[in-house]
Amino acid sequence: MSERIALVDVNNFYVSCERVFDPKLVGRPVVVLSNNDGCVVARSQEAKSLGITTGAPFFQVKQFMQSHGMVVRSSNYELYGDMSARVMEVLSRYGTWQEVYSIDESFIGVQGNPDQLGKLATTIRAAVARSVGVPVCVGVAPTKTLAKFANHVAKHNAHLGGVCSMDSMDPQLVADIQSRVPVTDLWGVGSRTGTRLAGLGITSIADLKAADVTDIRKKFSVVLQRTVLELNGTPCIAHNEERADKQQIMYSRSFSSPVRTIEEMVEVMSIYAQRGASRLMNDGLWATLLTITAGTSRFASGEASFPSITLKLPAPTQDPILLTRLAVGAMREIMLPGASYVRGGVILSGLQPEPEQAVFGIFDAGSDEKHVGDVLGAVKARFGNKSIGLGSGGLATEPGWSMKRDYSSPKFTTEWAEIPVVKA
DNA sequence: TCTGGGGTCCTAGGACCC
DNA sequence: TCTGGGGTCCTAGGACCC
Numbered sequence: 001m002s003e004r005i006a007l008v009d010v011n012n013f014y015v016s017c018e019r020v021f022d023p024k025l026v027g028r029p030v031v032v033l034s035n036n037d038g039c040v041v042a043r044s045q046e047a048k049s050l051g052i053t054t055g056a057p058f059f060q061v062k063q064f065m066q067s068h069g070m071v072v073r074s075s076n077y078e079l080y081g082d083m084s085a086r087v088m089e090v091l092s093r094y095g096t097w098q099e100v101y102s103i104d105e106s107f108i109g110v111q112g113n114p115d116q117l118g119k120l121a122t123t124i125r126a127a128v129a130r131s132v133g134v135p136v137c138v139g140v141a142p143t144k145t146l147a148k149f150a151n152h153v154a155k156h157n158a159h160l161g162g163v164c165s166m167d168s169m170d171p172q173l174v175a176d177i178q179s180r181v182p183v184t185d186l187w188g189v190g191s192r193t194g195t196r197l198a199g200l201g202i203t204s205i206a207d208l209k210a211a212d213v214t215d216i217r218k219k220f221s222v223v224l225q226r227t228v229l230e231l232n233g234t235p236c237i238a239h240n241e242e243r244a245d246k247q248q249i250m251y252s253r254s255f256s257s258p259v260r261t262i263e264e265m266v267e268v269m270s271i272y273a274q275r276g277a278s279r280l281m282n283d284g285l286w287a288t289l290l291t292i293t294a295g296t297s298r299f300a301s302g303e304a305s306f307p308s309i310t311l312k313l314p315a316p317t318q319d320p321i322l323l324t325r326l327a328v329g330a331m332r333e334i335m336l337p338g339a340s341y342v343r344g345g346v347i348l349s350g351l352q353p354e355p356e357q358a359v360f361g362i363f364d365a366g367s368d369e370k371h372v373g374d375v376l377g378a379v380k381a382r383f384g385n386k387s388i389g390l391g392s393g394g395l396a397t398e399p400g401w402s403m404k405r406d407y408s409s410p411k412f413t414t415e416w417a418e419i420p421v422v423k424a
Numbered sequence: 425t426c427t428g429g430g431g432t433c434c435t436a437g438g439a440c441c442c
Numbered sequence: 443t444c445t446g447g448g449g450t451c452c453t454a455g456g457a458c459c460c
Contacts, residue, residue, distance in 0.1 A: 013460095034428035041428070041460095057427040075428085102431095102460045190458050221434065223458085250430055257425095299427060310453090345429090404426095 004117055004167070005235075006140045007147035008091055008124060009105035011155070011162075014042035016134040017083045018073050021412045021420060029070040033058055036254050036404050037074055074405035082413045086132045094124050099239045107144060107239060114167035121163035140165035144237045145230035148187040149205070153177060179206035188227045193220065205231065245351065246283060251275045252293070252345025255401035259341045265294065266328050267399055272346040273327040277320035280348060286316035288350030292327050294335060297342045305341070307334040316355040323348075 010016055014032040019025045029046035033039065040056045050068055052061060058072075065072060084103045092098045095108025110120055121138040128136045139151030146166060154164035166174065184194035186205055200219075202208050209231040217225040226236045251272045259265050269292060280287060293308040309330050317323065327346055335341070410418035 009460095036426090036428070038426080038428055055427080059426040062426095077429095104460080188458070192457060221457090223434065247432075248430085252429060254428065297427080343428090347430095 002111065002113075002142070002167070004110050004112075004140050004142060004165075005144055005147045006095070006108050006110045006121065006124070006138055007101075007105060007144070007151045008108065008128075008136050008138050009151060010087060010128075011135045011137060012042055012044055013084075013104035013134070014073075014075065014080055015044045015047075017080050018076075018409055019044075020083070020133040021079075021409065025071055029065075029068060030073065031065065031070060032073045032075055033407065034075060036256055037406055038254060041075065072407045074408040076409050076411065078411045078414045079409065083132065083134065087128055087134065087136070090128050090131055091124065094120065094127070097239065097241045099241055107147065109239075110140060114165065118163065118165045118168050121165055122161070125162050135162065138163045140167070142166070142233050143230040143235045144239075145187055145227055146233070149178075149181075149231075152181070152185060175206060178209060179204050181205050183208050186227065186231075188223060193224060196220070245353075246285065247351060248347055248349040249276055249279045249283070249285070249287070249351065250345060250347045251279070252343065252347070253403060254343040255341070256404040257401055259294075259344070259401050260338060262332060262335065262337055264399070264401065265331055265335055265341065265344065268294075268344045268401065269327040269331045269346065270324050271399075272344060273324040274320045276346045276348050277318055277323050280318035280351075284353065285351045286318050286353070286355055287323075287348035288313050288316050288352065289348070290323060290326055291347040291349065292331050292334075292345070293347070294331065294341045294344040296339050300340065300342075303336070303339050305336045305339040307331070307336065309334055313350075316350075316352055 015025075015030045018030060018032065025044075027046070028044070029050055029052075030044040031040045031047050031052060032042040034041045037058055039058055040052055040054060040061065043052050043054065047070060050070070052065070052070075080103060087104075088098070088100050088106055091106050091108055095110060097109040099107040101107055110117060112120060117140050121140055124138055125136055128134060137151050137154040139147045139149065139154055140163075141147040141150045150164040150166050154160050154162055157164070181204060182194075183189050183197055183203055183205055184191060186208070189197070189208070196219075197203070197208065202211055208228060211228055213225055213228050216228050229236050253272070255268075259268060273290075276287075289310055290313055291308065291310040293306070295306045296302065296304050311326055311330060313322075313326075323346075410420075412418060412420055
């Protein structure tokens with residue numbers, strides 16, 4: 001009986017979600033695009049085989065995709081979020097603890113001898129397929145870093161049937177694989193660190209595993225030191241079973257057409273600040289810092305401008321009126337009129353639970369202004385997000401810069417009007 | 425013409441205090 | 443002319459992740 005960690009993740013998650021509701025997509029090359037239909041963020045195996053890369057700008061590969069009969073979808077985060085919750089619920093039944101690590105993957109604590117662990121991994125895979133309908137891979141190992149690695153092995157070796165439990169593997173085979181897989185494929189080693197490691201002759205996972213930990217600590221960081229320890233079987237990355245409280249809430253989007261005037265940017269900030277305030281209320285959090293940002297395209301030749309400023313709020317708040325007023329006022333000051341902004345954002349940080357003394361708006365009274373937020377929230381919950389808003393945030397028609405989603409699938413699971421109809 | 429969004433953790437350096 | 447040392451808190455920026 002040993003304690004082990006399983007890392008379960010959904011294969012090509014967004015594409016797999018689309019396929020659940022549109023089985024015609026099975027077996028075909030499919031890609032899902034980022035917000036604003038900007039670039040490719042998810043690809044089916046068939047699309048990967050045709051050479052489509054993650055992050056490829058859509059406009060560059062559009063022709064190629066059409067000529068190969070690829071299916072394109074805009075991202076549908078409501079659908080993916082709902083499907084994610086279903087997968088996580090199933091996984092929670094199989095672990096002694098669970099840490100939801102991202103929208104499509106979760107660590108869970110598992111126990112057993114090598115034989116039992118292998119069977120459990122297969123059982124989990126079948127359970128998710130049966131109750132949610134998406135394919136997963138399972139990696140089982142003594143540490144998180146190794147569980148990630150095992151998952152990687154499961155994914156890249158079809159004959160393993162989507163599971164890989166390190167306890168059942170021949171150690172020599174593990175060593176062979178680790179000497180072939182580049183160190184940058186490892187969880188926690190990105191391209192920057194990879195370049196520096198290469199300078200020291202460390203290019204494979206096996207090289208890093210054999211490196212001197214104190215030397216790594218000195219030359220790099222405690223983060224990479226932990227990775228080396230974990231590769232050698234010593235768990236040292238803590239699990240956060242209960243969701244750690246959020247540290248920040250960000251609402252940031254690129255625009256479908258550039259924003260150049262103060263009037264339009266005021267509209268953007270007004271809407272984004274109100275979205276941020278709604279999220280604060282949903283999460284029961286109050287912000288003490290407000291950051292606003294905007295940016296011109298990094299790919300354009302025109303005048304570059306990246307205005308950004310952080311304001312200390314007078315007291316913890318979630319008030320949409322105050323946040324809107326401050327965001328709009330600050331942006332007026334720092335933006336460069338005439339520059340072609342392609343994105344903007346509002347970040348709320350210094351988050352905390354309900355404070356004893358909160359500030360509500362520009363008046364001193366308090367209760368009435370708190371009321372405004374509550375009423376906005378209630379109306380949105382009942383009639384939808386676009387039903388009400390303050391100032392420019394209440395525009396009934398979409399502004400010219402708002403997000404483009406030309407290839408969206410319906411909200412199959414979260415919108416009554418869009419639930420699929422089954423005819424028997 | 426058109427290149428995503430939302431997070432986390434760690435570190436270095438400055439301000440401030442005794 | 444000489445000009446400590448140690449601690450905490452905060453922030454900006456780097457690196458990474460999906």
